[in-house]
Amino acid sequence: MKKLLFKVLVSSLIISTASFADDFKPNGNLSLTQTFYGNAGKYKTATSHPSAVLNYNFTKEWSLSLQWDRTWNIYDYKDDGENQQDNDFSGPKATVSYNHGVLGDSKIKWTSSLMVENENEFTDTSQTYVLAQTSFDFSEYIPKGEYISANQFALSPMYIYGWETEGSSGHVNTGILSLLTNWQLPANFTFTFNAYAFKEWYNGSFDLNGENGKSYDDASYFMILAWLEYSKELYKFNDQTSLAFNFAGGFDPYISSNRKAAWDPFIVGNQMYEWLGPAVDEGNYKKTYSVFALPQLEVTYNYTEDLTFTAFAQVKYSNQVWGETEKDWKLQPQGGVSVDYKF
Template identity: 30%
Template sequence: MKKSMLLVGAFLAVAAMAQAKEVVPAPVVVEEAPVQIVEKEVIVYRDKEEGFRPNGYVDLQYRYYGDTEGNGTNYSSKPADNRADGWNTNNNYSRIQFQGNINMTEKQNLEWRIRGYNSLDENDKSNPTAKDNGTETRLRYFYDHGYLGDSKVDLTSRVHYQNNADDAYQNVEYQARFDFADYMFNNDMFKTDYFVVAPKVGYTWSDDNSSDYSNQVGFDVYTWHTLPWGFSTEFNLYFTQNFYGQDQAFNNGNDMEDKNFTIDMEFYIYNTTNLYTNGNFSLDFGFEGGYDPYTWSQEKKFGSADGDNLGTDDSKYSLYALPYLQANYAVTENMTVYAAAGAEYRDWTVDNGHSASNWRWQPTAWAGFKTTF
C-alpha cells in the first residue's frame, strides 16, 4: 500500500513538471500565391473639337424717302433750263436693299450689297425731281493673310467691284489692307476697332466699253473707334491719282487734263441709346451724321447747282444729320425684325466748298429683318 502511494506521488510530480514546462509550437510555413498584374485598356472620352463652320448674316430692308422740305416750290416760276432751286432732286422714291456677309473659311470672307431704287413719281412729269430707277451692286472679297512676321500688323487682301445706279460706269479695285489696331491707343473708355492703311490700284470703265475709262492708284485710311455711352466714330481718307482715257474738262471747260489727284474725307458719328426694353422687344433712339464726304480736287471740277460758275471750285462737301427711332423684335435667337422712322438734314444740291447752302429735311422710314447663321 505504501509502495503504491509512492508511485502515485511520483507520477503526480512528473505530471506537474510537464505542465510547468513551456510548450513551443512548431513553425507553420505559408506559401504566398504569386501576384498577377493585369493591365486593362483605359478609354478616355473627350468632346470633339468643333471644326470651322461658315457663318455670317443676311439683311433685307425696304426704305422709303419722302419729299424734301419745300421741294419744288419754285419749279413752276423758273425757266425750264434753270429749275434747280437748291433743294434735293431725289424725292418720293423707295429703295430695296439686300446685303450680307459670309465667312466662307477661316481666312476668306465675301460681302455683298445690292440696292434697287424705284421712283414713286415716275408718271408725274410736272415735277422733274423724281428719283430715276436703277440698281447698284457692290461685291467685296477678303482674304486674311495673318500677321506679318512677329509683328501685330494684320494683312488682308480685298477685291472690290461696284456698279452704280446713277451713272454708266463700273469699277474694280484691289487693296492690300494693313491693320495697325493693336498698336493704337486703347483703354476702358476708348477702343480702336481697326486702323487700316491700304495701298490700292483700280480701274473704272463705261458700260459701252469706250475710251471713257480711268486708272487709279493711291492709298486709303480706314478707322473705327468705340466710345462710351453708345457712341462710335468712323474716319476715312481716300488719296487717289486718276489717269483718264479721255481728256476731261475742268475749270468751267477752260482746261482739259488727262489726270487729276483727289482727296476724299469721311467722318461720321454714330449713337444708339436704348429707350425701352421688354422681353424680346426694344425701342432705341439712333443718330448718325457727319461729312459724307468732303472732297478736294487738284483740278477745279465743282460748281453751283444752277449752272453758274460750273467747275470753278476745287472742293465740295455734303454734311448731314439723321436722327431716328427704331423698334426691334427678336423673333428667334438668330432672327430680328425691325422698323424705323426719322428725317435726314443735308445740303442736298449746293455742296461746292465756297457756297454750300440750303440744308433741308427729308423724311425717311425703313423696315426689314436680319438673320445670322
C-alpha cells in the same frame, strides 16, 4: 519609305481637317432693306431704295459679300428748276475678302479684298469698276486709354479700274492711299475718321468736264469722311422686342481737288456713310462737302435667334447742295423696314 511618307501626309491632312471642322463652321446672313425718302424742303428726292446683302464666311480666312442697291424716281436740279430724270439706278456688287492674320511676328492685322461693281442708270450707259484693296491695321499698338481706344487704325492702299460697259468708250485708273480709323469713346459713342489721298487718270468718256469748255485727263484729290455714332436701347417691351435710339453725323464727305470740274469719283459713293447722296449735285468745284445729322428710332423684333425684323424712322438734316458756298440746309424724313436671317 515613299509609302510611309504618304501615310503620314494623309494622316496629317485628316487630323488637320477634323480640327478645322471642330473650330469653324461656315456661316453668314441675308438681309433685305426697303427705305423710303420724303422731300427735302422744296426738293423732291428718290422715293424708293431697296437693298439686298448676302454675307458668307466659308472658311476662317475667306468671306464673300454680295450686295444689290436700287433706286427709282431720281430727281436732279439745274437753274433752280425741277427735272425728274425718269430713270432707275442699279448697283450690284460682289466682294471677296481674305484675312491673312497677323503680319509676321508683329501685331499688325492684314486683310485684303477684291470688289467688282456695275453701275447702270438705264440710259444706254453703264460702268463697271474693280477695286483691289489691302489693309494693315496697327490698332493693337495704340494704348487703350480710360476714355478712348482704337478699334481700327489702318493704312490701306487701293487701286480702282473702271470702264464703260455700255454706251460710250473710256476708262479710268485710280491709285489711293487711305487712313482708316475707328475709335471707341465713352457713353456708347464711336468715332470714324477716314482720309484718302488719290489720283485718277481718265480716258474717253471719263474725261473731266471743267468750266469754259476745259477738259482734263487726270486729277488729284483729297477726301475726308468723319462721323460720330451713338446707339442706346430706350425700352425693352419683352424678350423679343425693343426700341432703340441711334444717331450718326459728320462729314459725308469733304473733298478737294486740283481741278475745277464737275466730278464724282467712284470711291466717294463707295465709302460714304449714306448710300444716297444729296438731292442737289451740280456745278464746278475744287472743294465740296456734305455735312449731315441722322437721328433714328428703331424697333427690333427677334422672331427667333436667327430671324430679326426691324422698322425704323429717321430724319436727315444736311446741306443738300454740294459746294463750299452753298448753305441750303434741309430736313429730309426717311423710314423703312428690314429683315435679317442668320445661317
